[in-house]
Amino acid sequence: DARVTQTPRDKVTEMGQEVTMRCQPILGHNTVFWYRQTMMQGLELLAYFRNRAPLDDSGMPKDRFSAEMPDATLATLKIQPSEPRDSAVYFCASALFSTDTQYFGPGTRLTVL
């Protein structure tokens, strides 16, 4: 049963600390998305990769957020320094191609104190 995995599932940290979230896309999927979900804003796209290359990160605060794909099996999202307003659930999704069905991971619930 192929699925997207994300670690950690929960993260509590203090303001100013670095946070790294990891995602393993479904094997063979060449498109990876990072989303953030909050009560106020709902689900928002942060960044999008195809074949490991970033194609759209317009939804991401550039000064503190960075997203990478070191290899085809790992995508990372880093926040440095973290702020309380970054508290949210961060989802990774993968797809065969950009307009195909997106399969979501279980999310990382981030709380910044």
Add this chain to the structure above:
Amino acid sequence: QKEVEQDPGPLSVPEGAIVSLNCTYSNSAFQYFMWYRQYSRKGPELLMYTYSSGNKEDGRFTAQVDKSSKYISLFIRDSQPSDSATYLCAMRALFYNQGGKLIFGQGTELSVKP
């Protein structure tokens, strides 16, 4: 104003009821329409998708699109407690590089009481 508007609810119905969930949108370029279901502490999963105006049925679920009114609906017949979840509408234009990224509604929280 958001491109996609969805009443966040919560919506509570008795088991067996017909549920109607709705979204409105403002971008006439949207061509693909989807409904995702999200259980508590899980990621969204695709429930249904449709391209054209009209109805699409899958078991107890019917997706309806009215492009002229920029309005989409999801109907759940004979609702079950297992249908309790948050339902998110999502939509996009034809191609990603033509603004085709997926835009989600806020999600409607549904609770079906036994």
